[in-house]
Amino acid sequence: MKLNRREFLALTGKTAAGAVIFAACGLPERELIVQSPVDLPEDLVRGEDAWYATTMGDFTTGDGVLVRVMQGRAKKIEGNPDHPVNRGKATARYDSVLQLLYHPDRIKEPMLRYSKAGNLVGVSWDQAESRFRNALAGSSGALTVVTNPLRGHLGSVAGRFAQKFNGKHMTFDPTEQGVLHCAVKSVLGQDQLPTFDIANARTVLSFGADWLGTWGSPAQFGVKYGEFRGGSRGYLIHAEPRMSLTSAAADLWLAPKPGTEGDLALGIASVIVNEGLVDGSNVQAFLSAVPGGLRNYDVRDVAVRTGVPFNRIQNAARHFADHTPSVAFGGGSAGAHTNGSFNLGAIYALNLLVGSVGSAGGVTPNPGSGIDGVPASATGASFQSWEEELAQWRAGNVETVIIRGADIVHGMPNTVAIREALEHVPNVIAFGAVIDDTLDVADLVLPELTFLESWGSDIPEPGPGYQVVGIQQPVVGPTVSQDESGLISDARGFGDILMKMADGTIGSTMEQMVRRAISDLHSSGRGSVSASTPALFTKGVLQRGGWWNTGTKGARGVTGRISNEATSANYSETASLGEGDDFHLVPFHSNSLLDGRLAASPWAQQSPDPISSASWSTWAEINSKEAEELGIKEGDVLLVRSTSGEIEALAYPHPGVRPGVIGVPIGQGHHAAGRWAEDRGANVLSILTNEKDSQTGALAWAATRVRVQRAGRRVKVPKFEGNVEARPVEPGFPVLVVGPNETAEAAKEANHHEYQKSLFNDDYGSVDHE
């Protein structure tokens, strides 16, 4: 049936009748957009979509995602239900990555700075590659490749590239987790982070790590938390000086003085041992890992040292020991002290006390990589290693630095003077999708494909307890700009460029490398995908977003010992810092920006912080009563000063911070990061002092003490709180809370009476309330 436009419009004008006519003619229903008075178009469905499975590269620890693509454009990122790590679930960060893909300030072409004092100017890829080759030609033995901690094939390529030029591969993570990896290795004998079987635990005891917000794999942990809260409902105890998402979710929040988390863990152990709450064999296993014993950890002394009330420590210990299976883990700020290794060692050793190592509901080991030569674990190089490396840069011993995925200029404290160190390196070559502070000072800037446009792989860490290889595939091709003047970015893959610069000696392309790895997995005859031919196998792996083998589990390692050295923390000095009040600075990852890697995304910028509800800014959280005593009000501009420098942050007092602590989110304060992030807020990382963990040399990023002073200005905090009038269930009871076995009805009734009583005071009991 042929129709011209006039006939088409005439027919569709007949609304429902039109639909019948076209249906009869076999015209697909979706092509009709007809407003019917009986079936109103609440919204429209246009075209067919495709969902591609991939893995999220730099923005998660190996989550599997599905990307919705329509007409060649990525529209949405959701969790991959097939993927064993996050099982179809997401975090607040997933979709923000789309805005990096389509960012209007994406680096369009390679840019070159002809002299250190000059400006970056656009050049062709041929010119850029020529400059790259020239730099490499004189850099044998004097080259450093700097990346974020990379697992999977990209990690392997970066390492092998550095090796080929007799250089070094340095990884950078501003809130480095090296202490965590060392503690896991020394206490549990594991090379990879283990699985925390939160779902099957009855008690979870965690320290410092905001695992429901930003630490590790929040999507994975969130799924497990949902299961943990179902059924017989587990009990969560969390220790952290400020209220994070995990503290907020906890049934019992302990807020120790920063740096006393190890004390607290051993205080809990002391209660368990003294009250005989666990088997003697568990006590022996624990004491063999803690050779110093518990003599110095009488719970009353611990209460004084940690600032956590005695009865809270006792409750935590009894819950942990009595309601098993129990699991204890920690990280984040708990390990970011001069005694970080001791803290985390003591925390992980608690698992020995309740016999939860290697058992359901406890800590279970993860196996090594499913692909030979591809790293399954990665962490940032220690701050001490970085200080040594930067000394080499300054001494002129490094000719070329290649940087990718690591904004070292933003992420390093002022104390190391990173900009000045980079000036001593003749060739600074940096890759990225959107400009950042490091790319901004590079000599050669190379536009990089995002994970949505390139090949790769990832080994999730922590994994689910068995081998998993996540496969990253390009889900969209190059994007043409709106005015059709060209591509929004003439970008290339980091791995591909390195391989090209190495003249194919470490591989030809990332795609080929990944496909070969898939083929090897097929040859192994194991795992989640079975197919008769390699081609079908590859298709199956790409459709599912990876390969996993439930048959290969991790082996329990040899339990080691925790050191008795440096059991108490040291902090930076404040005596010379002028006027103000002393606070302990606890930086924390922004829920939406993380360490700043998502700062360029407006969705990430606008996303309300779950605790403060603030967005688009840098705020400082202090205890509300303490703020009142100091005369600090919300929106006061605070000068936060350490021996490393000073930043400004907006005061946000609330009751979920330990007095004496000031919490400041990481992620803002970029000089260059696209239109939405540039010169916005302050960079708290810059004022960290150079205290280090005594055993690993890791940056003790939670060991800085600051002096806080009001700047004499007050501005409105950009926050969502108060934008909508609270309409609670009952005035004074905004969220209905029930006790064990209490019904919602009974709780509402009780709330109602309590509210009425508050209105009428003592008179309430004397009137008839029926």
Next chain:
Amino acid sequence: MTTASFGSHNWGMVVDVDKCIGCQACVIACQAENNIPLNTQDRVERARTISWIRVERYWEGDFPDTKARFIPIMCQHCENAPCEPVCPVFATYHNAEGLNVQVYNRCVGTRYCANGCPYIVRFFNYWEPVWPESLRNHLNPDVTVRSRGIMEKCSFCVHRIRRATRTARSEGREIADGEIQTACTSACPTSALNFGNFNDPNSKVSKMREDQRHYTLLDQFGTDPNVIYLAKVDPDKKVSVGEAASHG
């Protein structure tokens, strides 16, 4: 205001507040799915943001007994919706599947509906939405971009419902329980948000709403919402049974 006579579906949501961790995954997923305008700093400061779903945070107690309580709030898709009868142009109405629906091209922006909504989940477009340059690439073609001067709100991702309905119809089958996920329920890592068909007694949401923790927001207004909440559990709460009984 009449109760619609439902067909085979009565879409609704069950929010288990005990599982909500306040992570904002639902909020951003909704922003991305529904082409919600960017909430710039200026709009945040002027309290002119648009967020079809929001997670409210309330403080309870003082340090160290502080509790932060989270509760996600979106359009409650009320059976007796106060927003519906006040609309002079029938831009908002109740459909046969339990949805409170907004027809954008009918809306003339009187904002009566927003005034009538006790849940404050309707949002007015004070400005023409703007997505700079290349960011328009990620707009969802299934969802109308709303222009300045009209109201918008949570649609329960009606376009996803329509898509799934058409797929099921073309395959000659019923929509399976759990087949339709709104953007927020899909993202929610802890499964605090759950979407489904209340007309199916075997659906997950139907079973969940039998929980003794179930309640609806502001039920004193008689709006009969299609969003059911399950109360937060505090295992250490002292239940004052005697108090409730003596004054009941």
